[in-house]
Amino acid sequence: MIRFFRHYVPLNLLLLVALEALILGGAIYVGVSARFLDAGAVPEDLQPLMPKALTFAGVMLALMTASGLYDLEWQGGVRTLLHRLGLSFGLGLVTMSLLFYFVPVLLVGRGAFLLSFGIALLGILLSRALFLRWARVGALKTRTLVIGTGSRAAHIEALLTRRGHASNVHVVGYLPVGGSHHFVDHARILDSDESLPLLARRLHIGEIVLAVRDRRGGGMPVQDLLACKLLGIRVLELSSFFERENGHLQLDSLNASWMILSEGFHQGMLRDTAKRMFDLLVSSAMLAVCLPIMALTALLIKLESPGPVLYRQERVGQGGRNFTILKFRSMCVDAEKDGQPRWAGQNDDRVTCTGRFIRRTRIDELPQIFNVFFGEMSFVGPRPERPYFVQDLTQKIQYYGVRHIVKPGITGWAQVRYPYGASDEDAMHKLQYDLYYVKNHSLFLDLMILSQTAQVVLWGKGVR
Structure with a gap:
């Protein structure tokens, strides 16, 4: 990488x-x-x-x-x-x-x-x-040794099995530490009396991943790990491994000390000014280009069902401040007639015919260009959620409030990397990608997300 x-x-x-x-x-x-x-x-x-x-x-x-x-x-x-x-x-x-x-x-x-x-x-x-x-044939794959055979190590095995040839890592084996239970394939557990540096040299290891939850009591071979690092072998925390390989911060392996000591989570006037100038220029250009599409969409919505063309909804923005988001109405007027907020489901029967099309092509999001133009949102950032869900998820999911450090966006890293969220579990998985964005956000990452958003629009990934 x-x-x-x-x-x-x-x-x-x-x-x-x-x-x-x-x-x-x-x-x-x-x-x-x-x-x-x-x-x-x-x-x-x-x-x-x-x-x-x-x-x-x-x-x-x-x-x-x-x-x-x-x-x-x-x-x-x-x-x-x-x-x-x-x-x-x-x-x-x-x-x-x-x-x-x-x-x-x-x-x-x-x-x-x-x-x-x-x-x-x-x-x-x-x-x-x-x-x-x-x-x-596995060219350019990094030969990796995992310290630990417990549930954390099993997460690595599951990730690499799921990604198959797409993975850039070849795990040579898992080295047991202490008396932990084995959750990985027993055939891949290394049984050797060699010291860690000698074993790493013999197996041509390029990096070592620490997948041990409890490191107290002298179970971790600290001196051997230091010797490996001095030999030029990379030593990674499990959180850093998932950040690199999966593009998210794994909540199961995350802790406050790692977040404090790791690089990232930077904010600054220079970056905020550059991002705001980018948002102003692009939103102005997109408004000029998209106005005919928006006018046609408004006409189709009006012809199909009674009610307002635009859907206004309160969302939580940067710093936890509420704002009103604008979208083309894609559901019937009484979609939440009982007053109870609900996640949108797969093939939701509340969605109109025009609404289904504009959701699939993301046209329903176009009015949010006005939110970007007025500075309430950015083009790229975590998707803003409703106050009801934010309050609920903040109590259930650790670090959920961190996503509000930056401005919410029309599209984001979670939107291009994870399917449409419709449950608390989906919200937890999407938060892992939002945390990665908050930690590593830059103009380069914003441009990558915008290019992948075009792919989402072309192939209709994650639509409900």
Whole structure:
């Protein structure tokens, strides 16, 4: 894993992006050169090719990201991969055609571009085939030793089993400490009389994860762990391991001392000002672009069912302050006629036909752009909840109030990483992702979340 602005990015993903960026940019050079091979040289009016290659690579990488082609946890087959590649390149052809029309300086000629486009598609198909084979043989996976065989170690085993080839970790084995019960596969428990440093060297261990709950009484081999660290082997707390591998803060392994001593949870005027300027610029642009869509949506809602077009609801914002959130009404007017707040359920019968469509496409969230413009929300942040649920969840779930340190958002890390929440248990799981965002939030992470939100809209993930 490589850390950018406090966010972990898998090394194999970075290598894949770099390889495909080179393929996409290089395709422009190869295509144009092949098109004018008979002439002996590329015409001067097409020079330089670098801006054209960079533009094409940037457009295609953005579209492929939005299509989910850089989601390492995606478990789709070859057919789905080809489907998403086809969508990305289809949208790329349309986007580049529009760019050529509005920015003629980027034009390389119809024949040269189509040739470059075909070369790029073939190159990406080849890189994907190599990447899938690479993932299956476990290239670049970190050889990891887990200290502990209890329930905490079992969480690691469950995570890696669930992720399969997508995981960047290969657990060599589990080393028992003290007399704890074994919750992991007994065949993977290491039985060795060697000292920890010698064992780590023999097994070529790259990192050690501490998955022991009770470390008192001298059960933890502190001196051996220090020796391993001095040999260049990374030593991680379980909370740090889950933060890196799962993109969330595991509540079961979290404690106040780790939160106090770990990096992150930074707030500052500079970052707040940059985020506010970003929100103002983007919200102004989106209001200009989305007003026709919003007007059509309002008309359809009005025609289908009586009642107001907008749904106003009190939510809890930054610092625990309440504000009124705006959404297009997607349910019938008497959805909570008994006055009791309820979670939205799967295939909820209170949702109208128009409401089901605007929920699936996230159009119902568009009025929240006004909340962003007026500073009550941000584009990216934890989703704001209703005061009733916040009061209830704060009493039930430890650290729930931490999510209110930052401004709530239209979209967030929990929204792109976890399905729609409809229970207290879902709220607990989503809080783990919200805590990760609060700890590591940056403009880089915000841009990543926005790109993954486009993927959620395209494929309708987490819709109810």
